[in-house]
Amino acid sequence: MSETQSSTFAELGLGAKVLAAVKSLGYESPSPVQEQAIPAVLAGKDVLAAAQTGTGKTAAFLLPVLNDLPHHGKAKGPLCLIVTPTRELAIQIEDVCQTICKKTGHRSVTVVGGVSYGPQRGKLARGCDVLVATPGRLMDLMGTGDCDLSEVTTLVIDEADRMLDMGFLPTVRKIVAACRNRRQTLLFSATLDEAAVGEITDLVHDPAVIEIARRGTAAQTIDQFLLPVSPEVKNKLLAKVLEREGHSRVIVFCRTKHRADAACRRLRKAGIAAAPIHGDRNQNQRERALRDFRKGSIEVLVATDVLARGIDVPDVDYVVNFDVPGDPEDYVHRIGRTGRAGEFGWALTFVTPDDVDDMLATEALMGRTVPAFERTKGLDLGTTPPELDPDRVPAKVRNLPASGKHRKSRTKAAAAKAVARQAKRDKGPRPSHGKPKAKTGERETGKKTKDATAKSPTAPGERGNRSSNAKRQGASTKGRGSQGRGDSSRGNGRPGSRKRSGSSQRESGSGQGWQSYNGPRPSKPARKKGRRPGDLGGKTRSKSERR
Structure with missing residues (x-):
């Protein structure tokens, strides 16, 4: 779709109430x-x-949807449903939605996991125009009859590629x-690659296709740097940096x-x-951490890729x-937390040899x-920090075809990792980082030296002698009639074979007596105080009966 020449929100066709909300949002x-x-949705x-992260995707669908959405009143269910993969994303969308709803008069409800069902059921019973939900909690509420989606006229699936990556495809369907x-279905994703969202694109019909940046593109407002470090100093270095x-x-x-904790x-x-x-922090703890970080009482957030x-x-x-x-695309999303909405930021990455x-x-x-x-x-x-060639050129990535259940392994990111591994093999082994190399003599050319043969733990002749001794020992054991439950002297692992510990073998001499014994196993010693309760119909024998 070609870019429009509009320079203001008013020229995009938004109404007065939504334009007032735009000012409240600070756009x-x-x-x-x-x-x-916005024009396509309208x-x-x-x-x-x-679109790459930090480009205003949330407002791109909320502003036009709420511009034309009627007020539902107390009906069976919402008119607009927004599905997003994580609780944090749902809460973020709800914050923007509430700001717009204050101007338009719509009502919105958010249902996510990690909190009790009661308040969410009560809000749904009172009715809403917009429902923001995570897939798991929404399915639970649908199963109990608390949520009816039969009136939904606008469906928004946000972070669709992430949704599929987390295994939500059956739930979404x-x-x-x-x-x-x-x-009307609006599908927003970080990429439109077939491997990432191909299984869900059938939900949209004759869509307006919008692609702002190619996959794997970081914002131009982010400066990136590497810090090569040794593993042993990495932990201490973070606070100093x-x-x-x-x-x-x-x-x-x-x-x-x-590692985050x-x-x-x-x-x-x-x-x-x-x-x-x-992910192990409950919803209240995660919300409190984000709230304190926004207020400034928390200076540093230590997070996994959930953020x-x-x-x-x-x-x-x-x-x-x-x-x-481990996933190159996660790197792009991580550094996209800074340099958002045209602001400048920078990112530093610790790199060890691994x-x-x-x-x-x-x-x-x-x-x-x-x-x-x-x-x-x-x-x-x-x-031993890794040495990276400052003049290196990034390897070219071939876009592999994607099909079948292993579709994800054939994405561009997986291909990039394969190219990097092959480039490393072509370059040769890593330096030993100061460790002395073993003397190999002529073994590098495929020949063993006499010294290597002499120092080997078991020479070929010795292996032959040991093998002959083992055969003679097995034959003598077999001659004594070792049959029945398996021949433990041969260690063949067949059912019934038993091995005895070294201490037990020492007690019985050479151990041959145990290995060749074929009789019954010794039974447990009889109890001195009669039978246990239950042996005679649940009763214990009296003294006269025992006499």
Whole structure:
């Protein structure tokens, strides 16, 4: 779809009430995705849109939808349904929606997991015009009859690629089936690649296709840097970097929940106000952390990738990737938390020798190299930081076809990782980082030296002698009639074979007596105090009976 020449929201066709909401939201001019999406939604068309993070996608669908949405009153269910993959995204959409609804007079309800059902059921019973929901909680409320979607005329699926990546495709299809057949469907995603959203594009009919930036593109307002470090100093280095560069309004990303908690504890010990946010934190804890971060009482958020997609935290100074993400696309979403809405920001990524492959894959996806961080004077980077060629060129990524249940493994990001691994193999093995190399003599050419043969733990002749001894020992054992439950002397692992510990073998001499024994196993010693209750119909024998 070609870009329009509109420069104000009024020229896009929005009404007076929505324009008043635009002023409350603080928008001055529409972003590219808003310029293209708003006229299409107002025209009643389905929309299939992709834009890089931080471009105003939420307002791109909320403003035109609420501009034309009628007021529902107390009916069976909402007229507009917005489905989003995470609780944080749902709450963010609800915040923007509430601001617009104050001007338009609509009512909105948000239902997410992690909180009790009661208040959500009560709000749904009172009726709403707009429902913002996560898939799991919405399905629960539909199953109990508390939510009816039969009146939905506008369906919005936000972060569709993330929704499929989290395994919500069957749930989304059930939700869509509960809506009206004649409806307007708006599908927003970070990418329109077939591998990412191909399984869900059938939900839109003759859509207006909007693609602002290609996949893997970071905003031009973000400066990116690498900091090569040794693993042994990485933990201590984080607090020092934050103290030097400033630790106000910073987001630190870690790969796992455990690492996020550990990094948060270390920052607190260093006197930095930090809070963790990840999947193991309940909804109230996550909301409190985001609220305190926005107010400034928390200086640093330490998060996993749950915060990397779509969360709008304003005025983030910079982002630190404490761990390089395994998926190159997650890197783009992480650093997209800064430099939003035209503001400038920067991102710093710690890279250890084990992270080189993932970082090269990320560069291949973005089509650009990330320069090294230069302000390292006085920082202890350790003894073995990785050496990255400053003149390296990112590998070209071939867009592989995607089909079948392994579709995800054939995405551009997976191909980028494969290219990076192959480039590393072509370059040769990694340096030993100061460790002495083993003397191999002529083994590098495929020949064994005499010294190597002599020093080997078991020479060929010795192996032959041991094999002959084992055969003779097995034959002598077999001659004594070792049959029945399996021949344990041969260690063949057949059912019934038994092995005895070394101490037991020492007690019986050479161990041959146990191995060749074929008789019954010894029974447990008889109880001295008669039978247990229950052996004789639940009764114990009397003294006279025992005599």
